[in-house]
Amino acid sequence: MLKSYVVIAFRNIRRNLSYAFLNIFGLTLGVAACLVIFLIVRNELGYDSYNSKADRTYRVTLHALDFNSNVSLAIIPAMRIDFPELEQATQFFYQGDAMIKIGESRYNEHNVAFGDNQIDKVFDYQWLAGDPNTALKKPNSVVLTESIAKKYFGSSNAVGKLINFENRLDVKVTGIIKDLPANTSVPFSFLISLSSIENNLKGMMGNFWAIPGGSYAYIVLPKNYSIQQLNSKMPAFIKKNWGADVAKAAVLPFQPLKDIHFDQRYINNIITPTSKDTYYALIGVALLIIITACINFINLATAQAIKRAKEVGMRKVLGASRPQLIKQFLGETTVLVLFSVLLGVGLCALFLSKAAAWMSINVDASQLTQATVIGWIATITVAVILLAGLYPSFVQSAFQPVDSFKNKNAGASGKLTLRKGLVIGQFAISQIMIIGTLIVARQMDFFKNQDLGFDKEAVVSVGLPDMKKRDVLNQQLAGYPGIKEISFSSGAPAFNSNFTSFSSVELGFPKDDVTEYKAIDEKFTDMFGLQMLAGQKIWKKNEKDTVHKVVINETMMQKLGIQNPQLAINKHITINGDQKATIVGVVKDFQSESKHKKRRSCVLEYNPDRFFMASIKMQPANMSETISYIGKKWSALYPDNVFQFQFVDEHIANFYKQEQKVYVAFQLFSYIAIFIGCLGLYGLIAFAASQRTKEVGIRKVLGAPVSSIVALFTKEFIYLIAIAFAVAAPLGYYVMHSWLQNFAYHINIGPGIFMVAIVSSFIIAAVTISYQAIKAAMINPIKSLRDE
Template sequence: MLKSYIVIAFRNIRRNLSYAFLNVFGLTLGIAACLIIFLIVRNELGYDAYNSKANRTYRVTLHALDFNSNVSLAIIPAMRIDFPELEATTQVFFMRDGVVKVGDNRYSEKNYAFGDEQINKVFDYQWLAGDPNTALRQPNSVVLTETIAQKYFDKSNAMGQLINLDNDLNLKVTGVIKDLPGNTSMPLNFLVSLQTISKRLEGAMHFWAIPGGSYAYIVVPPNYSIRQLQKKMPGFVKKNFGNDIAKAAVMPLQPLKDIHFDQRYINNITTPTSRDTYWALIGVALLIIITACINFINLATAQAIRRSKEVGVRKVLGATRQQLIRQFMGETTVLVLISVILGVLLSAAFLAEAGKWMSITIDAGQLLQPVVIGWIASITLLVILLAGLYPSFIQSAFQPVDSLKNKVSVSAKGLTLRKGLVIAQFSISQILIVGTLIVAHQMDFFQNQDLGFSKEAVVSIGLPDVAKREVFEQQLESYPGVKEVSFSSGAPSYNSSFTSFSSPELGLTKDDVTEVKYIDEKYTDMFQLKMLAGQKIWKKNPKDTLHSIVINETMMQKLGFQDPQKAINKHVTLNGDQQSIIVGVMKDFQSESKHKKRRACVLEYNADRLFMAGIRMQPAGMNKTIGYIGKQWSKLFPDNLFRYEFIDEHIAAMYKQEQKVYTAFQLFSYIAILIGCLGLYGLIAFAASQRTKEVGIRKVLGASVYSIVNLFTREFIFLIGIAFLVAAPLGYYIMHTWLQNFAYHISIGPGIFIVAIAASAIIAAITIAYQAIKAALINPVKSLRNE
């Protein structure tokens, strides 16, 4: 019997190739899209899960005036004494970039760290060479990842080889590890022994000495109460660092698996993103598979009428309804299995490309993992049930007499369900269109709107030696392609220096936190910062004991002023003891991502801290200008590699996670809409098959092509309107919730919804047009002929 069902299924597919193609193509796209989304979300939600002790690993953080992921280097040594029961503790000093010299070759590398010998007990590194217990014990030791080892030494054995780091440290390779997975909160290309720089760090072993990039991790024993350990932390801080610090700061223990998703913290290595974002992608996958199943149901229902005589003959010959249901479910199963196989192959072919779009590491090998195979089996069963049950019951319910007399039609319940499916399909399309438009507007808002400074055609370049700053400046200003030059501790969108501030004069005795930017006298004009009152920063006389500062609006308000002019000449204490006078107030600018509210900021002149050059170039010939800058820079700093970054690229990097999600959302929304178009095509085919004779009669009575096309489209336009009433509030709620993840975001206006319904109507009209015009142009003789 089973063999008979399969044979019949393939015969029907062969006889109705267009019907089978639409079904299989829609389901294939849906399954491939869902599979790719599943792997993307699995990758993103699985951050740091590759570590076998991930559930017992915590990052020791600081919460004083901010949630700070960086802590003092003094924390881990003290915890090892006070909490000997901890399974492992490690201190990591992360560096974002450096220059490596191997023989005569130099390489610009990103993401390396200084780590102590216990780092291997916290993180799971797969060692290819070297002893994990001793590789980082001695000073001047380095452990390379496999890719870096091959890059430096090709096929030679890297063990025992020497490399130079930043023209300063001569390091010996003591180990090689496999490349880390892409979903790690601490991406590393190589590890240097922390002992290598221990003497340089001796002066930074008090609580408030917090170097950028200093992270602390602990692993607790199995069944250990992390709540009890957290309760002991205030006493730990008080004992080791004093009562005053214990009152001002707490040390939260952050689960390792939460690091990638906790957006409260500053100074993270990778940009955190909300878990809700990835659940939204799962929602898109669900909408895609529902849309594909709706298509299947609609097309199968349309096909049912054509097969009514077959059903009648089978019933006359004794077939029961259960047998017919099994037969039609068998045909559905064959089509779904074909779609699943093609969907898996399609996803395998595009996984690498999807990984590039999303900047993540996924490959076809993951499709063979048990979890993924189980998911594929589950989605296959779900699709078979969703797509097959209703058409099977409809087809098996035809009465033999009506079937053989060609009087079969779909019942009122069937029509109601069909219209409901159309509304659901249009609602899904409109929600996805609304979502795509809002995410696109928010991404544009991130990178281009309301920054508070000018970023166009500006590059940022680091200076290895500030003593050569004036010579470099003269060389740049003499070149016609350079428009403006300014030196600072960082452009407006770079934030690396924070300190405390208070003002006893104004009644603010409790310390608050502010960002500090050290700038020259050209900075304000070059970046077009808007002054609200007072003067800009000027060159400071080294003999001055009172520091002149410019503050932003946020700091002005924290000091209790609403009128910028009233803040001028007031005194502020920075960093505990630096007496400063406010000489100007500037408008707020965006120094961090828009996930967070703008913070207090101070501009100050300090010639010793101006180690970054900001260069605005003429728009024409920028590549030539960069070449000139690089040539002059290399002459001044021959032992260093020339590196630069466009400020707009730096700003874009702040929203890398959102850009990844937007890319995925955009891509899969298009796929869902395409699948919906296939369904619309099927619905028009259904309508045309139902009204063939009606169209013929109207043609005989003189109806025009336009009136017949209007006959088919009128109902769908009405259903689009109903779908909009469903989609608009749902789309608004979903996207409004998503926007709450950001301190600054766009407002959702009516224009987005107008575009959504207009786009739906246009897409529907284009999809409907072909089949409707085809029905209108058919010879009425053929329409009225009764076979």
């Protein structure tokens, strides 16, 4: 019996190759897209899950005036003493970029960090060489990842080799570990023992008030010990180390390790957090794609059911029962689905690496052999068989022999109503995807280009290893024709690495608040196009001038209770704890960090001791030649360092890497969903054309032009698109409005987006329908009517 079902299934597929192709191709694309999305979402939602103690591991953070993931280096040593019940506690200091020198060769690496000897007991590393218990115990030790060890030392044993760090330290390789998973919130390629830089951090190691950027602390709770127990002891810990006043205003929240990648309150992470809603939205996209593919199958199968009505009637006359017919039709569906799933897995394996690179996600085809992925593939297969196969099987098996031979089933209005409902659902899905893609695209454009408050075009920033050579660099670059302007500062407008406190008793603001601090020169304001609202720009200060003159931004002005910028001039504030300063100007707010958070207070001051960066505005033409010239002059001044530069607009784009992934994913999978919908629509039109061949022939004999025949096929789909839009518009608005609430600054969803969505739907439907409609209209009436 089973063999008979399989043979019949293949015969029917061969007999209706075009419909089988549309079904298989649509399901193949749907399965491949769902698998890619599953692997992406699994990777992103699985951040830090590779650690066996992840459920008991927490990051120690600070919440005083803001959420800060960086904490004092004095906290972990103190917690080890005051909370001996902790299973482990470790410190991690992330530097990021650093110059590495091996022999005479110099390299710039991006994931350089420092860790103490307990870090291996908190995080799971796979050791390939070295002793995990002692590898980071001594100063001037370094642990490398496998890929870095191979990069610099090839197949030879790297343990014992020397590496120079930043022209300051010669560190010895004491261990090699497997490359860390891509979904870790504590990444590194070089891990140097923290004791190596204790001399550089002497003023911070025991200072509870010093919070260096990049300093992170992690603890592991013992089993059966709740985080609430530890939280109850923290007020006393804060009071002991910071004083009673701080204990009233500040807390040290314990952030679960698995939440770090998704908690958007903390912006100063190594990797920018992304809301889980983003990945749930991708799961929703996967469901929409597979539903679209199943709708195609159901539509085409029920359409084909009319052709097979006589076959069903004959089988029933010969004694076939309804359960047997259901098994037969489900068997045919299973053959199609299994074939589609196999092709879908192959397609996924073929293009996964390209999709992963496109979306900056580390997933590969080898993951398709993992048990969880195989289980997911099996789940998709069963779900599609049931979704796509059950209804057509019941419809086809329900035909009555007498009605089948009289062709009465062809006009059953219920089936046509269902088919129209499914088409409406398909169009609604397509329109939701179009609306979502348009909104994400506009939000990404808003992120990068709108309302920044400064000019970012054609500006590169380079670091200054030795600030004493700043004037020499300025002289060598100033005369080059490709360079417009040069400014020195602690960072361009979009770089915000310095923060301090501010208050003003004079203005009734006695409590400290947090402000960004930028040291800038006299050219900074004009070069970046900052808009002065009142007062003077920053000017070059005389060395004998001991009075601190600052420019503040709008946000600080408003916090100080001043509404008119002119009234802020010559008022006084206190910064850096006890440093008195006079306000000489007010500048319009500019974007110094991502739009995930509202703009914060900012103080600008002329302070050459903190000019760590040169910002160079170039002529638009021949920028590559200009950068090459800058590199030569910079390298001549700093021969022991590696020249590195970054465009300011690229730096801004890095704020939104996670959102960029979503945008790319929405683009890719929206196109797939829309294309699958077009396949189904094409198949339905082809079927409708074959069913109405004689009607078209009669209309042509009676003088109907081609345009009216095309209109005959298209008009019924026009109102289906309109109904689908009525469903899609509120759903799309609700979903995307909720997504936009993740950002402090976002676009407004206007009617234009919905107009584009419905017009796009009409165009897509028209293009899909036109070929088959025109083809049907052009058939010679003689051929249409000769079988009558």
